[in-house]
Amino acid sequence: MRRLPSWLLCLCVIAxxxxxxxxxxxxxxxxxxxxxxxDTTRAAYxxxxxxxxxxxxxxxxxxxxxxxxxxxxxxxxxxxIGSKLRPPMHWDTRPYGGVQELSLTIYFERSGSMVxxxxxxxxxxxxxxxxxxxxxxxATSKVEINIxxxxxxxYQHTVDEFLKDRDIxxxxxxxxxxxxxxxxxxxxxxxxxxxxxxxxVLVSDLIYSPRDTHGVSLDKIFNEENSLATRVFxxxxxxxxxxxxxMGDYSGNYYPYNGQPFNYTGKRPFYLVIIADSDVIxxxxxxxxxxxxxxxxxxxxxxxxxxxASEVECRVLPEWENNAGRFRVRHGDGIVLTKCQxxxxxxxxxxxxAVNLGGLLKDDALLTNAxxxxxxxxxxxxxxxxxxxxxxxxxxxxxxxxxMTHLMTLLGDFKSPRDEVHISLRNELPQWVRxxxxxxxxxxxxxxxxxxxxxxxxxxxxxDAMRGSNNLFDVTIKIQR
Amino acid sequence: xxxxxxxxxGIVLTALFFVFACSDGFNIYEQMYFSQGFNDKxxxxxxxxxxxxxxxxxxxxxxxxxxxxxxxxxxxRWYHWLAVLGAVxxxxxxxxxxxxxxxxxxxxVMYVGESIQFEMQTxxxxxxxxxxxxxxxxxxxxxxxxxxxxx
Numbered sequence: 001m002r003r004l005p006s007w008l009l010c011l012c013v014i015a016x017x018x019x020x021x022x023x024x025x026x027x028x029x030x031x032x033x034x035x036x037x038x039d040t041t042r043a044a045y046x047x048x049x050x051x052x053x054x055x056x057x058x059x060x061x062x063x064x065x066x067x068x069x070x071x072x073x074x075x076x077x078x079x080x081i082g083s084k085l086r087p088p089m090h091w092d093t094r095p096y097g098g099v100q101e102l103s104l105t106i107y108f109e110r111s112g113s114m115v116x117x118x119x120x121x122x123x124x125x126x127x128x129x130x131x132x133x134x135x136x137x138x139a140t141s142k143v144e145i146n147i148x149x150x151x152x153x154x155y156q157h158t159v160d161e162f163l164k165d166r167d168i169x170x171x172x173x174x175x176x177x178x179x180x181x182x183x184x185x186x187x188x189x190x191x192x193x194x195x196x197x198x199x200x201v202l203v204s205d206l207i208y209s210p211r212d213t214h215g216v217s218l219d220k221i222f223n224e225e226n227s228l229a230t231r232v233f234x235x236x237x238x239x240x241x242x243x244x245x246x247m248g249d250y251s252g253n254y255y256p257y258n259g260q261p262f263n264y265t266g267k268r269p270f271y272l273v274i275i276a277d278s279d280v281i282x283x284x285x286x287x288x289x290x291x292x293x294x295x296x297x298x299x300x301x302x303x304x305x306x307x308x309a310s311e312v313e314c315r316v317l318p319e320w321e322n323n324a325g326r327f328r329v330r331h332g333d334g335i336v337l338t339k340c341q342x343x344x345x346x347x348x349x350x351x352x353x354a355v356n357l358g359g360l361l362k363d364d365a366l367l368t369n370a371x372x373x374x375x376x377x378x379x380x381x382x383x384x385x386x387x388x389x390x391x392x393x394x395x396x397x398x399x400x401x402x403x404m405t406h407l408m409t410l411l412g413d414f415k416s417p418r419d420e421v422h423i424s425l426r427n428e429l430p431q432w433v434r435x436x437x438x439x440x441x442x443x444x445x446x447x448x449x450x451x452x453x454x455x456x457x458x459x460x461x462x463x464d465a466m467r468g469s470n471n472l473f474d475v476t477i478k479i480q481r
Numbered sequence: 482x483x484x485x486x487x488x489x490x491g492i493v494l495t496a497l498f499f500v501f502a503c504s505d506g507f508n509i510y511e512q513m514y515f516s517q518g519f520n521d522k523x524x525x526x527x528x529x530x531x532x533x534x535x536x537x538x539x540x541x542x543x544x545x546x547x548x549x550x551x552x553x554x555x556x557x558r559w560y561h562w563l564a565v566l567g568a569v570x571x572x573x574x575x576x577x578x579x580x581x582x583x584x585x586x587x588x589x590v591m592y593v594g595e596s597i598q599f600e601m602q603t604x605x606x607x608x609x610x611x612x613x614x615x616x617x618x619x620x621x622x623x624x625x626x627x628x629x630x631x632x
Contacts, residue, residue, distance in 0.1 A: 029527075036525045056512070086521035168553065318517030329517060331505070395589035396518055399525065 021181040027051045031081045035089045038402035042288060045096045071097025086331050087315035087400060095287035102197050102280060102290060103142040106130060107190060108155070108168070109204040110147045111181045112261075116252025117205075117270055125248035126270050129298060130203055131163050133272070136293050137199075139359050148202070151179040152189050180209045183225075183458070187232045190275055191239065199280060199293070202273040207441075213257060218439060221257065222457040229461025233305075240281040241305040241462060242274040242361055246298050247435060247450075257453060259442045267449045269300070269436060285359060294361060294404065301432040303459070305466040306360035311403060312473040313356040314408075315400045322409050324350035327479075336478040342414030349379075349414035349479070354388065354404035357425075360472055366430045367406060374471075377421040379479075381412035410477070418481040424471040429456070429463045484620035491617025495537055501527035502533035519595035519621050523576045532577040540578060541618075543569035548615070548622035550625055559629040573607030574600040579605060603630050 030051055034044045049069045052059045056067060062077065064070045075093050082089040108130065116124040137143050145155035145162055155174050156163060159336070167172055181204070190200045208225040250268035253261045274293070276284070281304065284290045295301070316329045316337065325348060327337040335353070342349050357367050366372055368385050375383045385408050393401045401407075410421060437456035438447060501509040510529060511520050523529055546567045547556075578600045585592060619626050626632065 032525070032527070086524050318521065328515065396522075396591060399521070 005152075009251045011017075025058075026075075027329075028081060031078055032085070035082050035085060035091060036399060038398055040091045040403065041152065045093050049097075051248045069097065069272055072455075085399075087329070088331065089399075090313050092286055095283050101139060101142060102137065102199055102283070103195070104134065104137040104144070105141070105190075105193075105200045106134070106145045107148045107152065107186065107200065107204075108151065108172075109181060109202065110169060110175060110178055111149045111171055111205075111207075111209065112178050112253070113205055113207060113209075113255050113475060114270075115178075116250045116254070116264070117268070118167070118169055119249070119251045120167065122249035122251050125246060125298065126203070127165075127168060129248075129270075129272060129296065131245060132162060132296060132298075133201060133293060134159060140475050147175045147205075148181070148186050149175075150180055150182055150185075152186065180211050181207070182210065183208055184228045184232060187229075187275075191236045194239075194275065194277075196277065197280060198276065199284065200275045202275070204271055204273065205268070205452060206271045206273070206455055206458055207257075208458060209255070209257065218257065218454075222439070222454050225454050226457040226461040226464075230465040233462050233465035235248055238277055238379050239466070240276060240278040241466065242272075242294060243303050243305070243459060243462075244272040244274065244294075244296070244299045244434070245269050245301040246272070247300055248295075254441070254444075256441045262444070264444050264448075266444070269450060269452055271452075282363070285361060286392075289386060300437065301363050301365075302361065302431070303363065303366075303430050303433065305462050307458075313404070314473060315354045315404065315476055316477075317352045317354060317397060317400050317407075319397065320352040320409075322350050322352055322411075324348050324411070325414055327351060334476060334478065334479040336480065338480045340414060340481055346404070347413060347415075348411060350409065350411040352407055352409045353477070355406050355408055355475075356402050356404045357473075358405045360425075361421050362472070363430065363432065365432065368423075372426055372428070374426060375410075375421065377412060378416045378419045379412040381410045381415065381419075381421045383423060384409045384411075414479075416479075419479040421477040421479065422438075422474065423477075424474045427467060427470055427472045429460055433459050445468050487620065488617045491613045495541070498606065498610065499530075499533050499537060503530045510602065511601070513605075514599050516592075516595045516598075519592045519599070522585070522588075522590055523594065523599075526588060528581055529579060532603065535576050535580060536573050536607050537610060539573040540569055540607050541614040543572070543611055544614035544618055546609055548619050548625050552622055552624050554624050557625045557628050562615070562625075562629040566608055570604045570608045570613045574603035577603050594598050600627075 024374065030048055034040065036050065052062045052069050052074070053067075056063045062070050062073045066393050071093070074097060078091055078093055081278075082091060114465060134143055140159040143159045145159065147153045147155055155172070157165075157171070162168070186202065190202065194200055208221065210221070210224070213221060233241070246269065247267050249266075251265045252263065254264045255261045274281070284293050305477070314335055316335060318329065319324070322344065324343040326339065326341040327349065328339045330336040330338045336349065340349055364387060368387060370383050370385055373383055373385070375381055385406055388401055388404055388407050394409070408423070412421075434456055436451055438453055440450035441448065441453040499510065501507060505524065508529070510523075543565055547562060551565075578596060581596050581600070585596070615629070619628070620632075
């Protein structure tokens, strides 16, 4: 041992050095660990920020001039580390860092046909929906309430009084003219008045009831309604609208567009029209503080307008029950399956891919209907899609399923040495809008309890104004032998 | 001078092994054994650099022990050297497997079959690195410099 040459000690130093090269800094390791474990929460982000603030000298590039964490740089660092993982992982930390608190402005419709939604004997679903919405914005100073019908009138009491008010239509009686609702004026005012970081919500039955409709044909009213919706929303670029349909108890007079009012007791749909800048709607979807706004359990149907083709995160599952044949996922740009082989018996290649369609804010009926998708490939791959159930997640596939909402399975005859499978989700007005729309409301028969007069025309007008592209998203999978 | 060239070549080869063992693109481990889910986990959990380093340490450590700690005329025959090689080729995969299994267990991941198959290649890498280490450092051994092949 005495004769152990000094160079051997040098070797040990080199070996230790080599080992150290394989590791990352403490922050990189922590980011990697958070991404791999799927603990992408605000608390995890705060713990990463504390690593930076504990040692600002070491992470000077991640600290602003005033010693605060540079959240934009942190986001970039996290994306860079995430992109090197398998599968590449994306964590949008932007809502956590330095984003201002959102404000809420409620526009509560007080027309004649809205009053029966909040009767003392009813379930109070409408009021509860509004109260829940307000409760997601804890700072009451950030909440403003207006009453709307022929115009927009400020609610004269405090937010707490509104929350406690058991008979909101009684306490707001006499405000404006409740005999008609001017959507053009209301939407224009909402969009004009909206400030950055504001979420405006119109609580309405979305029945277009302008002045002087006596003798005017329903088609003419529908066309007018459709045009005004297109005209209003086309003027405001960068806005996004989420329409949520809910059901509430209705008890009282209903005023059809062209007939005598009649009494109705039963269920009726009502709507929350959430209007904000697109990035604010994105924040509502991602920021856990506000997630309940868009995920309210009482929502029957919802649809987000103003969606251009979006980036959708996809991860091919290496092992899954439906997999047939063999393939290897090449990580890097896009989704590439290499070394593919068809199944020995059937010659088919089948693989499943976890996708995150949450950002699209579309209802499950639309997302899980394979007919809404267009699939193009040489070998005629077919698509099936299902929501991801928590019971599907195991420790081995957690990295692939975490944060993903749906599982797409593609099946095709593996014949071509090179193929490209293009998948796109067509941007169309969802089926529920047509199903919830009617062209006559003069009697309580048929689908009266589930439909709204002219809903398709109103939402169709908004859809035309804000249609970004023909597809909500496009994904291409390259398949190589 | 010639002996130092052997040493430098040995270090370079070992460094190359380490680099290609950690690489995302051309990964020497994945060239020899690939099972997508298992290998992705190995990569994400940073197991490759550690098991590569462990393999290097066991191989070079084994060679250093033989040439400078044992370093005895009683053990200077080729089969003594081969016995140390055998010990290294067994010890390295066992240590790597234990580490691998510990990391996977911590994360609740189960890849027992894949892990065993994967560590089979560590037998080869450890043996190869032991040979490289032997020819890099044997020249300065007082009693075993002629083992396994005389100078």
